[in-house]
Amino acid sequence: MKILIIEDDDAIRFTLRDLLELHGHEVLAAADGEQGVALAARHPEFIFCDVSMPGMNGFEVIEAIHRRPEGRLVPFVFLTAKAERSDQRRGMALGADDYITKPFSEREILDAIASRTSRHRSVRERVEELVEQRRRELGAEWSHELLTPLNGMIGGLELLQLEIEAMGRTDLKVMLALVRAGAERQERLSRKLIRYFELERQREQPGESARTGVCAAESAIRRAVDRVVEESGRGSDLDVRVVPARVPLPEVFLTDAVAELVGNALKFSRPGQRICLRGVVLNGRYVIEVVDEGPGMTARERESVQPFRQFGRDKREQQGLGLGLAIARRVAEVGGGTLVLGDTPTGQGLRAAINLPLARA
Structure with missing residues (x-):
């Protein structure tokens, strides 16, 4: 195992180094915090660090x-020395x-390595297990969602190719x-994926946010409503009232975010139930x-919103990649705002609110 020692006391550092090497470990040794942080880039598997050191102390190192x-x-x-126990918290x-108190014994050092390494190994294995499980779930979901429309298109085209001469005008x-x-x-799935990854890139490169532009919020909202009504045919269920304002976002971003929120509200409500925008x-x-007046979300579900995650899929059939709320949240963040999910005043349904700063005049 590669172990990093960060200790300004030469005697302690040399003694600990010799002890660890005697037990077959590879040792990296630093005489101060700055050197220790630099050596940490060499990927040690365990770190011992003094608390009180000149320059960068142990707390700054960690x-x-x-x-x-x-x-x-x-x-x-x-x-740590006994006098420093008050810093343990x-x-x-x-x-x-x-924490290991100086002077320490060989057994204390070896036991610390064994117990902490075992604990970290268990945590890492559990994390890797969960990541692998989620990767498999995502792979299955992506395959289904992306291939289903393609399979329908290919099947339909093949049938046309074979039967077009015999088909009547209506069947055609x-x-x-x-x-x-x-x-x-x-196309909708592809555009949604492209938009999500575009928003992720903007979040990872904050400097781009200043160049995102400004839009008329009312215009973006109206475009979103028109899009969702065309797809759902449920315009009569929407109660829309908006005032004009300018916000620091490209219109296409805000349109997508509002369309996702309204689309979600329609998806989880029945025809005839009102959606207020x-x-x-x-x-x-x-x-x-x-x-909306749908089933809403539990507090735990609201806190667990993540890209590519759908809620209640075991209770109701859903289409899509689970990106709607994630896209709305990313758009809000790119515009310097937030997305808040909460209960409605009546306790039935979901309230989703994007809060944005106004654009500077």
Whole structure:
């Protein structure tokens, strides 16, 4: 095992290094915090670190190492004098696994390595198991959602190719309508994926946000409503009231976000149930609110919204990739705002609200 020692006391550092090498470990040794953080880039599997050091102390070291995601997976044990026990709570809060008080014994060091390594291994294996499980689930869902419309299109075209001479005009129109429906569904899925990854890129490159542009919120909302009504045919269920304002987002982004929220509201409500869409200026910000009368979401489901995750799929048939709320949230974030999911005043249904700053004049 590769072990990093960060200790400014030469005697302690040399003694600990010799002990670990005697037991077959590869040792990286640093005489101060700055050198220790640099050596942490060489991917140690365990870290011992003194708390009190000149320059960068142990707390600053663990914070620096944990800024790298891979650094959080490495067992980290502080070495401390008895007088420093009052700092243990702070160290644990920063992510330390344990404290060993100086002077320490050989058995304490070896036991710390064995126990903390075992615990981290169990956690890592569980995380890897969950990631693999989710990867398999996503693979199955993606395959189904992306291939289903293609299969319908290919099947329809093959039938046309074989039977077109014998088909009457009515049958031909029906078959072409089915092929077109599959193509349109495929286009919607593809556009949704493209939009999501575009928003992810914007989030990872914050400098681009300043160049995203400004749009008229009312126009974007109206476009979203027109799109959803054309797809669902449920215009009579929508109650739309919006006031004009300008927000710091491209119109296509805001249109997509509102369309996802309204589309979700329609998907989880029955024909005849009302969906209220409001756009108002409140406390110097623009709030877009969609309220439905469907089954709503539990508090746990609202907190667990993630891309490619659908809720209640075991209770009701759903189409799509589970990207709707994720896209709405990313759009809000790119525009400097938030997406908030909550209960409705009546307790039935879901309230989804995008809160955005107003664009500067």
